Amino acid sequence: MAETARVFTKANYTRAMGRDEVTGTRPTVDAPFGHALAALGAERGDIVGLTADLGKYTDILPFRDAFPSRFFNVGMAEQNLIAAAAGLARTGFTPFATTYGVFASRRAYDFIAIACAHSAVPVKIIAGLPGLTTGYGGTHQAIEDLGIMRLVPGLVVIDPCDATEIAAATRAAAAHDGPVYMRLLRGKVPVVFAPDGFDFAIGKARLVRGGSDVGIVSTGFMTERAIDAADALAAKGIAAGVLHMPCLKPFDAEAVVNFAGKVKRLVTAENHVVSGGLATLVAETLFEAGITRPLTRIGLPDRFIECGAVPTLQKRYRITADDIAAAATGGNA
Known part of the structure; x- marks a missing residue:
């Protein structure tokens, strides 16, 4: 991952990172999800990436660039996105499917519930623009997605804090034998937790x-x-x-x-x-x-x-x- 604000050493870190004394801001990492997924792709040939015409805006392009033959853009068709991911999962792949949270939770809900969760296949849904992180209004603000998704039996639901946790949760999602819905913070994401020795476990506070x-x-x-x-x-x-x-x-x-x-x-x-x-x-x-x-x-x-x-x-x-x-x-x- 490209660390953009300063050189990190153990001396810089506490359990939760403080703000930089000079800039008043926390350091950031660019596209932590995409880089974490690309690293996973280098380790595992079963990892594939999909998007519903939102590759640039869901930070999956580092994976696409590294593994173009394992990347699929299905266009603006979120139900097809999840259905295709479920099909790939049934044939031995571990698909990561990216779109905005509103489109995953509202348009593709039944496909997530039945094709993924009911079938217990390892589809990982990565959901951008969580909550109030965009000014585009009610059509793009996923303000109720956690409540919707936590009602799906067998679906893991993750809302990561920062760049460190996004990278760790991506790995945990890939290792989990079942479907996952994970919110995504994209672009230059703040570093709140020290990456050295950081451990993420599904279901643990x-x-x-x-x-x-x-x-x-x-x-x-x-x-x-x-x-x-x-x-x-x-x-x-x-x-x-x-x-x-x-x-x-x-x-x-x-x-x-x-x-x-x-x-x-x-x-x-x-x-x-x-x-x-x-x-x-x-x-x-x-x-x-x-x-x-x-x-x-x-x-x-x-x-x-x-x-x-x-x-x-x-x-x-x-x-x-x-x-x-x-x-x-x-x-x-």
Whole structure:
């Protein structure tokens, strides 16, 4: 993978990366998924790549360039994309099929449920533009895909945090004997977790930091914001823990129960509507364990989001680090 911001050494890293003291930003990696898939392709001849005319915009081009005979563009036909991938999986291949999350979850849902999950074939669906990461409006913003996909029996659902986790989750998905739906952060993706010694296991949470006052349970890129919020809270004398949940299915309920038992209140943070995704899973887990904690949900409302500049929309819909920090203290951002 091409590391673009600075040279990485072990001295640069903690469990969760801090911001660069000069630029104020985290380092980034360009197209971590595509490079991870290309590396897998060099190791395994069964890995094939497919896209529904979105190769450039789902970062699969490094694989295409390395293995053109194992890459297929089916055009703007997402149902055909999944059907073709399922067929390849039935003949001994491990297909990675890329498109936008809205098109996979809305247009190709039945094909994912029946051709992939019901048939238990190892198709890996890589879903771009997760949640509120584009200004293209409701037609392209996959704000309910996690809730939809976690209801499919036998389908692993992953929402990775950063470049490190995307690369590791790509390998884990390839090794998993079954279908996987993974959200994709593309382009220059921030590095939040140290790559040296990083371990990703399907169905396992990651305790980023402990805390005694408030616990933030987060998934996807909201974990980066949860870490920043915890830093801001620490400066005010508030001990905020962060539990990263990269897998919505299977869900690490035990980790949530253990985490909740050590804090006074909880905040969930997700780049998704607050119903059906992470917040719902956490609430269900607490209820089943008989644990009562004040719970504030940070996420998107039950409505289609308009077009606009992404930073403006994210601020309007209150999914920033400041909003998480405010929720952790029971206040408003």
